[in-house]
Amino acid sequence: MKTANATSSTEPAATSPHGGGQPLLHQKGAETQAFGTLKQVPIGLGHDTRMYACQRLNHVLADTQMLHALYKKHHWLMRGATFYSLHVMLDKHAEAQLAIVDALAERVQSLGGVAVGDPRHAAELTSVPRPPDGVEPVPVMLSRLLDAHERILIDARDAAARISAEGDEGSTDLLVSQVIRTGEAQAWFLAEHLVDTPLVRS
Structure with a gap:
């Protein structure tokens, strides 16, 4: 027998000041910061310098996200006698590009x-x-990756030089030490797989 003050299991629990542990689901709200805008941060760089760096870095970031996606796509679609080595290498390259995405x-x-x-x-x-x-032929997929790398490297070098001239050495260091150096090494590995070299006869 229920007492007069018993709470029905279908009734909502009382709301505590701290939410009572219940997730507050399906929330909606306006953007708190629009894309392409800056908030003030005390890092010793002016608004215009930071704005320019963000624009250039975001473009490299977008390209790098596409390169990472290309690496994963081609990693899955590799085939032929070199399947295993390329399958493994492309996945390793993809992991490195994903780390660059996060850093950017x-x-x-x-x-x-x-x-x-x-x-x-x-x-x-x-x-x-x-x-x-x-699916494309394997050499075409490798060439596609090389083209993406070259586009990013050209843009990253230009961005690094111009951002450095603005005094943002932190962004310049990121572009040179991670985007450019990693990209150059990966492009080298890819290009060497496109050399037509006999395997058993010189």
């Missing part, structure tokens, strides 16, 4: 900007051409 995004945030995070947004900003949805 965090740099934009540390400058007070908003990093491009949604892949659909990155696809709107990238200069890396979209591949066909299906």
